[in-house]
Amino acid sequence: IAICLCIIAFELIKKRKTSMDIVSLLIIMLASTMHSTAWVFLLVFVIRYIKPGKNVVIFSGIITLLMFLFIDDLVIFGNDALGRGYVSGRYVGNTFGGLIPIAIYLAALILCYLAWIHDNSIIEDYALDIEMMIFGLCLYILRYNTVIFERISFYFTPVICVVLPVAITRQRKAAERKIIIAVCISIAIILFMYRATQQFGEYEF
Numbered sequence: 001i002a003i004c005l006c007i008i009a010f011e012l013i014k015k016r017k018t019s020m021d022i023v024s025l026l027i028i029m030l031a032s033t034m035h036s037t038a039w040v041f042l043l044v045f046v047i048r049y050i051k052p053g054k055n056v057v058i059f060s061g062i063i064t065l066l067m068f069l070f071i072d073d074l075v076i077f078g079n080d081a082l083g084r085g086y087v088s089g090r091y092v093g094n095t096f097g098g099l100i101p102i103a104i105y106l107a108a109l110i111l112c113y114l115a116w117i118h119d120n121s122i123i124e125d126y127a128l129d130i131e132m133m134i135f136g137l138c139l140y141i142l143r144y145n146t147v148i149f150e151r152i153s154f155y156f157t158p159v160i161c162v163v164l165p166v167a168i169t170r171q172r173k174a175a176e177r178k179i180i181i182a183v184c185i186s187i188a189i190i191l192f193m194y195r196a197t198q199q200f201g202e203y204e205f
């Protein structure tokens with residue numbers, strides 16, 4: 001529910017109006033009463049002033065590496081601030097399962113770049129969505145140190161539902177779009193069958 005509320009706030013933040021910012025802030029505050037990590041969504045107010053580009057990708061990568069170096073201190077700070085008991089340096093879950101979302105996020109960003117080569121408007125029209133995707137990807141990668149960053153990344157990565165379709169439809173050739181769509185559908189079916197046959201039963205965190 002907290003993530004859904006933040007997504008609603010996100011749509012208001014994109015309007016870049018003071019009245020909408022106030023309403024979105026109230027919504028984020030409401031979300032934080034349901035899950036304390038919702039406060040991290042306030043970063044969107046900063047992210048919206050950053051234009052996607054090569055420098056942003058490089059900077060995000062450097063920040064991610066630095067966070068790996070200081071992640072123990074970050075987790076301790078987060079536990080103290082939020083009253084939690086998360087542990088760093090311990091990965092929980094299927095390694096392959098974590099790589100799949102990372103590959104999908106990277107593919108979406110690559111498609112955005114390919115679309116941008118011949119259509120600059122994709123950056124102008126979906127700058128904040130793409131920036132959210134980059135930021136969410138960086139947080140998701142940190143899941144391999146502590147699961148809390150996977151949970152936090154879920155506030156940002158839902159924009160894949162917008163970024164990926166837009167990146168596909170903005171490809172220049174119709175034939176390329178059809179191929180990409182066919183590949184996406186095939187991968188979705190394969191992943192569903194894998195989940196259904198190999199991981200059926202109670203989900204464990």
